[in-house]
Amino acid sequence: xxxxxxxxxxxxxxxxxxxxxxxxxxxxxxxxxxxxxxxxxxxxxxxxxxxxxxxxxxxxxxxxxxxxxxxxxxxxxxxxxxxxxxxxxxxxxxxxxxxxxxxxxxxxxxxxxxxxxxxxxxxxxxxxxxxxxxxxx
Numbered sequence: 759x760x761x762x763x764x765x766x767x768x769x770x771x772x773x774x775x776x777x778x779x780x781x782x783x784x785x786x787x788x789x790x791x792x793x794x795x796x797x798x799x800x801x802x803x804x805x806x807x808x809x810x811x812x813x814x815x816x817x818x819x820x821x822x823x824x825x826x827x828x829x830x831x832x833x834x835x836x837x838x839x840x841x842x843x844x845x846x847x848x849x850x851x852x853x854x855x856x857x858x859x860x861x862x863x864x865x866x867x868x869x870x871x872x873x874x875x876x877x878x879x880x881x882x883x884x885x886x887x888x889x890x891x892x893x894x895x
Contacts, residue, residue, distance in 0.1 A: 759821070762814065763832040764890045767839065769809035771883035777802035778876045791865060795872055802879075835889040843882035850874020 760768070781798035785791045814826070850871055857867045 759817075761832060761890075762826045762828060763836060764887065765813050765817070766806075766810045767883045767886035767890070769813060770806045770879055771887070772809055773802050773806035774876055774879040774883065776805060781872070791869070795868065799872070799875070802876075831894075834894060835886055838889055838894060839882040839886035842885040843878040846878040846881050847874055850877070 777798045780801075781794055784794040784798075788794075818826075850873065853870050853874070854867055857870055
């Protein structure tokens with residue numbers, strides 16, 4: 759059975775893929791991208807929270823004790839995922855600085871950072887899920 763933090767990692771992955779896919783679908787061939795990007799960021803956060811809550815309720819109905827259980831391993835895996843996300847966000851930040859220095863259009867600068875957010879969420883979530891399945895060693 760999955761612990762709370764592993765379910766949260768899966769929820770984040772699901773939300774990241776869904777919102778990124780919807781954003782790309784909305785923006786393809788369109789001139790308007792700012793509002794869809796802001797909505798995608800907000801919707802991604804909300805979707806991750808809602809999926810975690812709904813999944814937690816479903817698990818809590820079956821086994822109340824394990825629904826929110828947490829231990830030292832969860833904290834270590836969370837830190838590991840956070841460090842992994844930091845690497846991706848740092849790379850995205852550097853790419854944004856390079857694009858700004860090169861005089862790139864705002865569209866490319868903003869979408870590079872958005873892609874960094876999405877990629878960080880995906881890479882961090884995958885790192886956490888793998889750590890839950892295989893361990894941190």
